Amino acid sequence: MKIAIFSNDGPSSRKVAEALKAKIAAEHLTIDDDHPEIVITVGGDGTLLTAFHHYQDQLASIRFVGIHTGHLGFYTDWRDYEVDQLIDSLANDNGQSVTYPLLDIGVEYDNGAYEKLLALNESTLKRAMGTMQANVYIKDKLFELFRGDGLCVSTPTGSTAYNKSAGGAVLSSELEAIQVSEIASINNRVFRTLGSPLIISPSEWVRVEPAQEGEMLLTCDTELVSHQQVKAITYRISKQKIAFAQYRHTQFWQRVSESFIGVKPND
Numbered sequence: 001m002k003i004a005i006f007s008n009d010g011p012s013s014r015k016v017a018e019a020l021k022a023k024i025a026a027e028h029l030t031i032d033d034d035h036p037e038i039v040i041t042v043g044g045d046g047t048l049l050t051a052f053h054h055y056q057d058q059l060a061s062i063r064f065v066g067i068h069t070g071h072l073g074f075y076t077d078w079r080d081y082e083v084d085q086l087i088d089s090l091a092n093d094n095g096q097s098v099t100y101p102l103l104d105i106g107v108e109y110d111n112g113a114y115e116k117l118l119a120l121n122e123s124t125l126k127r128a129m130g131t132m133q134a135n136v137y138i139k140d141k142l143f144e145l146f147r148g149d150g151l152c153v154s155t156p157t158g159s160t161a162y163n164k165s166a167g168g169a170v171l172s173s174e175l176e177a178i179q180v181s182e183i184a185s186i187n188n189r190v191f192r193t194l195g196s197p198l199i200i201s202p203s204e205w206v207r208v209e210p211a212q213e214g215e216m217l218l219t220c221d222t223e224l225v226s227h228q229q230v231k232a233i234t235y236r237i238s239k240q241k242i243a244f245a246q247y248r249h250t251q252f253w254q255r256v257s258e259s260f261i262g263v264k265p266n267d
């Protein structure tokens with residue numbers, strides 16, 4: 001079993017990472033940061049997002065495990081004091097996993113360039129200055145002319161992140177779907193948007209064509225990908241998935257309840 005440890009820079013995370021490395025060596029498991037089968041992240045959801053992008057070219061052969069050194073995360077199941085239990089699970093691994101959908105983002109730039117991106121949480125599109133106007137198409141049919149701060153397109157597991165702040169629904173992680181939520185849309189006699197989040201199926205796609213000149217701010221998870229002029233962006237559910245080693249499984253709705261409402265399993 002080849003294992004990579006991907007930690008944030010916090011002192012408590014680095015301490016956990018060191019303890020993990022020592023125990024992995026003692027168990028005769030192998031550390032391999034270049035071509036791992038398991039990637040253990042130590043930190044929070046942000047650390048898992050960064051690790052996902054670091055290893056996104058090897059998703060087919062990698063399973064992730066998240067240890068949180070702060071609060072319960074959406075991608076982090078293990079606590080920092082559970083390193084021994086995790087090592088036992090790694091030593092007895094039988095390939096068990098759970099997978100979640102990802103978001104494909106196809107970006108056409110005004111200069112003719114094309115870029116393909118992959119998001120675990122979401123992608124947002126905003127204009128650098130002023131409000132954004134954009135034609136929104138569903139399956140190549142014009143759906144609406146959006147005007148407002150921007151749009152957020154998220155995966156089911158990303159629905160609890162930026163999407164939720166933008167008023168989107170929390171989607172079950174078992175659904176194959178992506179969600180488009182509006183960020184501060186303008187609705188008056190001149191401009192009209194649907195005004196509620198949209199949920200798109202695997203056979204559908206969404207295309208956004210900015211309707212003004214000027215720099216756009218395009219994000220993919222933790223990164224600001226571009227601030228060039230964008231001609232169009234197409235969003236669809238990816239054929240790729242992220243896999244987590246399922247040694248234990250916090251039920252999705254229990255995680256939502258614990259994180260946002262504060263209800264613990266035994267309450």
Ligand code: NAP
Pocket residue numbers: 043044045046047049070071072073074121122157158159160161162163165220221222
């Ligand atoms: P950050 O601004 O340092 O952290 C954003 C917060 O979002 C952190 O508390 C993070 O949890 C949490 N988070 C990340 N993924 C989540 C998920 N799937 N469900 C629930 N909460 C989640 O930024 P970052 O660490 O680089 O993370 C990037 C993410 O920040 C983006 O993907 C976006 O979703 C989110 N974001 C949210 C807003 C907003 O809500 N207005 C604005 C910009 C970005 P941890 O503390 O466990 O890392």
